[in-house]
Amino acid sequence: MADHYETLGVSREASLEEIKKSYRKLARQLHPDVNPSEEAAERFKDVTHAYDVLSDPEQRQRYDMGGGQAGGMGGFGDIFETFFGGGGFGGASRGPRSRHERGEDALIRVDVKLEEVVFGVQREVSINTAVLCGTCEGSGCQPGTHPVNCDVCRGQGQVQREVRSLFGNVVTMHPCGSCQGYGSVIETPCTQCAGKGRVRERRSLKVDIPSGIDTGTRMQMRGGGEVGPFGGPNGDLFIEFRVEHDDTFSRDGNDLLSTIKVSMTDAILGTEVELDSLDGKVSVEIPAGTQPGDLISIKGRGIQGLRTNTRGDLKIAMQVVTPTKLSGKERALIEQLAQLRSDDAPHFGEFKQSFFGKLRDRFFG
Structure with missing residues (x-):
């Protein structure tokens, strides 16, 4: 069998564009509609087959490595397509394919x-x-300017190819290599x-x-x-x-979570404060006797749900701050309070959970 490069009249280093150009030139000369001779028909089949192989990078590589009939009937898939695909046995032509394709997402x-x-x-x-x-x-x-009809397939987008097989000569339709199946150039x-x-x-x-x-x-x-x-x-x-991460608030579903640092005296006596939330001022009432880890929930000041009109809650955990430095007057007052309270001395109590475990359970339990 003739070398595919010789059939197309190009060198082995020819680019895809050079191969395509040579094929189009030969196809115009040898197409059965232009040259009805048997010799031209045979050459047209050889030229088309050579182009099919050399225009495909993988098939061309196999051919260059000595694959022989690269792109030919090399497997069951090729045999099936040769006999039954692309309008085989004189089946109806699908016509040229549209250039208009859906864009990528x-x-x-x-x-x-x-x-x-x-x-x-x-x-x-x-x-x-x-x-x-x-x-x-x-x-x-x-x-x-505008596209012109392909002079190889005459605007059909497909060309006939006759293949010799064990079952005789089979005529199949294949996309035109000159116009890539569009029917126009x-x-x-x-x-x-x-x-x-x-x-x-x-x-x-x-x-x-x-x-x-x-x-x-x-x-x-x-x-x-x-x-x-x-x-x-x-x-x-x-x-x-x-x-993005927020330094003050986090979320649990549609609820917003945060903490408030409360002074020891405010925790003892109770107070009301106004704080900046994510959507404006919010009034927080801290009850007297507030303990570390106590949770205050403010209804409807969380996040509006993705598929609902209702909002979650704003949940605030109390962090009672004990002073580490006292003035002389402050220390005297605290000592006086200690005498008045006469609380029990520090002692071991029943172990339940750590402060952080308690806080976690209040938030997520």
Whole structure:
């Protein structure tokens, strides 16, 4: 069998573009519609087979390594396709395939603050994606030009191939190698998009971030992804969120958790304070006799749920601070209080749990 490179008239170092160019030139000369001779028909089959092998990187590599009939009937899959695929046995042609394909989906990750999770927020995000080429408006052609019918397949997008087999001669339909099955050729590609009908561009879009999201939550925006080749429909955009760490508040589901440092005297006497929460001022009443680890729950000041209109609670644990340095007057007053109280001396009590275990159970138990 003739060498595939010799059949196409190219060197072994020929690029894919050189191979394609040579095939198109030979196919125009040898196609049965142009040259009905038997010799031309045989050469056309050889040229097409050589192109099928050398235009595929894997098959070309196997062929260069001595694979012989690379790309031929090398396995059951090839035999099956030869006999039954692509309109075999004179089956109906599928016609040229469309250049318009759906664009790829896109994924971006967005960091949000915990305060933005409480009610949700609208944010403007930036994404580097494929958009419709403004020069050719998706056609892929230089303005003023248009695709022309492929002169190899005559606009059908497919060519017939006759294969000798144990069952006789079988005629199958295969995508045209000259136009890649489109049925037309863009002879003057758009210089802006290199004939693809789309270009890459950074664009901004507004995103309504719902309340209640958490790290790992994904939101799908249909049609927000990349535009397809030659103006095909857009893919989808997926936005994955990451909630940033907050130094004051953490969350448990839709509840917000925090702590308050309370002085010893406020814990004894009780007091009311106004503090800044994630969504404004909140009034906290600390009852007299507050103990370390006591929990105060404020209804409806947590996070609004992702799929509900109700809010969680704000849960605050008391951290009673014992002074480490006292003035002389302060020490005298404390000693006087100790005499008045006449409490029992320190002693071992029943072991239940540590302060931190108690606090954990109050928060999460």
